[in-house]
Amino acid sequence: MKSDLDAFCSEVYDGVDDPQMFEKSIQTATRMLGVARAHLFLLGGENGENDLNFTANFDPDFLQEYHTEYINIDYRIESIRNKRVNSVLLEQDINDENQLRSNPLHNELFPKHKVYALMGSNISVNGSLGWFGVSSLRKGMSFTQDQQTLFERIIPHARRALHLRQLRQEARAQMQAFQSANDSMTHGLILTSGDNIEYANKRAKDILAAGFLYMRKAELTCADPEERQKLQLAVRRANSGRAPLVRLADKRTGDIYAVQMFNPLPRFIDGKLESARNMTYKIVPLRGPEPPTEQTIERMKQFFQLSESETRVISASLSMTSLAQFSSARNIQEDTARKQLKSAMRKIGVQSQKQLFQLHEQFKIFL
Template sequence: MKKEFDLFLTQIYEAVEHPDLFEGALLTASDLLQGSGIHLYTYNPERPEERLNYDARMDPAFEPEYTTDYFTQDYRIDRIFKAPFAKLLTDADITTDYGLKTNPIHQLLPKFEIYDLMGTNLTKGENFGWFGVSSLKPGDGFSPLQRKMFESMIPHANRALHYRQRVKSLELKLALHDNIAGDTPFGLIVFSQYDINSINPRALEILEHGFLRLRKTGISCSDRKQNKKLEEAQISALVGGLPIVNLTDERTGTTYLIQMFNPKPQASGGSLETAQYLAVKIMVTSATARADPAIIERLSDVFRLSKAESNVIRAVLSNRSLQDYAQDRSVRLDTVRKQLKSALYKMGINSQKQLFQLYEVFRSFRG
């Protein structure tokens, strides 16, 4: 049993880097649980492009039909939302007698051979999250041993799902794609535990500037004060964070936007160890005027900003005070603040500092 569980751990964390491996991990989990269809899923109707759906032993037609036609009608969603995070749930916890009689979801599930359920609430923020498994036949239920095994899987399914979600969200926000060609506009270095795993030509060019320096376990900065930011970011990345660091070379006015992440979490003995790999993405911009209209337009299109929201972020990026902007527009300062807050929310950030960082990223990938 331990051998099979270790295989599940290896597969679920490998799948973070290679999502096509999620099915194999879930097949292993289904075998261990002696169950049938198994589902790892996160969805937000407001951001459908960020949906993640991984399953095994389920009809592939189930999820599209469920998400499109049933998700908003499924009364169980609200009950799952309100349940404690990562606590084991069964049908008795999420269904009601009235719902069984009246809700269309209970006509859909048998159609796809989904019977007694055991699952958990993996919701974070506004993204509904679910990890669940169906019994083999109606009325089978789950034994105490099956429940204990499922509970031991929950923290690993949670980490894998939400790490993958953060990676996908970041890729969408930065307009990145998995099939970026080798001739990338940014430097990319991948470090293994005590060595350099790979480095692309653009990274070598950036290092020639002398501001950033290459070490066997990461990069450092010639400016001691700014180097501390890199050290803190690296620690964050190695435990699952996705830090972005903005450094400026005062001699040249060049800005270095550096993103770090762990592309391959490693599991051992049922716990997540310090990462064995570290990826460093470096984007360089010159000290030119901010608030390029083309970049503002692109930001507005990607995040669906209103005209008022677009105008206020243009003002912020042009280093104008909100008070001056409000006076020029003949609107209340409180209104301008609300417009800015709304814009930042749509972009998934919460500070003007992060807005400047996001702007630099979009400018780096222009064209």
């Protein structure tokens, strides 16, 4: 008996990590208690995503048949819910004499699947219904005091393990929702604890993969020596309780990054702020507008009837090329380039470079 009890406890708590071990544990319970079948379940809220439901030695169709045809007439549910948690319940504790004679549960389902006398317990948690039940080997067979005592010993372990498993599933679902929400962000998010990176969303991983920013011992650093110094200074400020925002420029690509870091869990010891063990990094790429394509420029030229010179200066403006650079490259006077730009903007109907960029974004949809 003792070895079976130890095996049951080991298997049922292993079920917290591996749900299949719950089925093995109640198989052990049937052997240990000398019963025919066992049923262990804990409901998991309204949507049923976290329901846990395990059987031993039942016909595979039993649960499906019960839930589709008999659950709505199972009068015992409220009675079980109102019983003291972890107490041993026998037939007389949950059944009604009239229902025993007339309810299809007793006259059809149980005889069909050879479910005889029942012994069980209310293992509900935080309002979610739970049940751990076993059935006798033969019709008319009752449970001995030894069986009841041993059953009473294993009930709390089954309830606790199911609850822990359910908490594990809920935590995992919350983490998946958290990751899904953060993976849709347009900025990078990195959470660190000590020397470990606890979480990095997809945007952060993409930014780090570019190579300009990278993690070293769970601290954000930079490939450019000058920009690295700015980042290191910001880290020191974050360690002292601030939330600095630093601008970093990748000279190779022209990309700009806004990086903010802060300690999400500040701790004070003897009135002084402890050096941060945790750090949160937010990284926002600040790329300039995409240069115009030849196709979009051609569409604008045709639509607004721009001349060749007006089209060229508009393209340069949208490419963030200064008039001085443009005029030098075209070997014309800067004043001439300025007049061409004003003429083009007048035809287009815009009065600023900002409005020009907005109109360009609208024209990008045309093939």
